[in-house]
Amino acid sequence: MKLSVTTDYVTGLGDPLPYLERIAEAGFTHVHWCHEWNTDYLYSDQDISGIGSQLEKLGLELLDLHASVGIERSWVSSDQEARRAGIDLVRNRMAMARRLGSDVIVMHPPFAADNENCQAVRQRWLASLEELQADSVRTGVRIALENGNQRGLQETEIAFDLHGSDYLGLCFDSGHANLHGAELLERHPDRLLVLHLHDNDGTADQHRIPFTGTVDWEKVIGLIAGSSYDKCISLEVSMSNSPIKDEKKFLASCLTVAERLSKMCR
Numbered sequence: 001m002k003l004s005v006t007t008d009y010v011t012g013l014g015d016p017l018p019y020l021e022r023i024a025e026a027g028f029t030h031v032h033w034c035h036e037w038n039t040d041y042l043y044s045d046q047d048i049s050g051i052g053s054q055l056e057k058l059g060l061e062l063l064d065l066h067a068s069v070g071i072e073r074s075w076v077s078s079d080q081e082a083r084r085a086g087i088d089l090v091r092n093r094m095a096m097a098r099r100l101g102s103d104v105i106v107m108h109p110p111f112a113a114d115n116e117n118c119q120a121v122r123q124r125w126l127a128s129l130e131e132l133q134a135d136s137v138r139t140g141v142r143i144a145l146e147n148g149n150q151r152g153l154q155e156t157e158i159a160f161d162l163h164g165s166d167y168l169g170l171c172f173d174s175g176h177a178n179l180h181g182a183e184l185l186e187r188h189p190d191r192l193l194v195l196h197l198h199d200n201d202g203t204a205d206q207h208r209i210p211f212t213g214t215v216d217w218e219k220v221i222g223l224i225a226g227s228s229y230d231k232c233i234s235l236e237v238s239m240s241n242s243p244i245k246d247e248k249k250f251l252a253s254c255l256t257v258a259e260r261l262s263k264m265c266r
């Protein structure tokens, strides 16, 4: 059974190899690459080759990749140089996904509830998206916009009006949907490209193991089953809010739950 888990279940910084080893050992077949998703880090050709070799050696495949908005490199920055660098950072991840065998990266639309600058941020964001479309065509890597809050929903709807599903899709995050609603997936089941499955108690984004919070999993699986999504169950869990403090036990529990969700999808 094909099953995926995020690489940053402990940390998204530093050497990912120890985590990749434990993920493979636990029995997962795929990873969601979530390292460096919110930093300025640019992967070099050498980095990418090294990661490719490690994945191959461990029998893991890259399902998809959470791409990045950093501090000095941000595709929505008001500083022109930082915005250019932010676009290059997204290009870097498209190339990385392509080289490691994936066809989609995840990006957050603007989430900040900063209404004063809303229009300006939107303009810069849409300009960055426009510019990256040629890279998507060239690499065959699409961008999946992740559901978040109401602002993110609005921004995503605007972007979906401007760009077709051959360029922009949806990343469905079950934890975010438990806090802010699942409207985006309900409205655009034909855009679903990536899953971020995890749970919470409805008060905060806790990235807990599915079935340990208040997410309605029957409903979530029903939505996924009725969508265009054709890849495997993929967990975006974190140990930080888990009562399980042993990594191996944590991953074993994740695998059991991923198998359960996978069976519910059939």
Ligand SMILES: [Zn+2]
Residues within 6 Å of the ligand: 146, 173, 196, 236
């Ligand atoms: Zn997510």
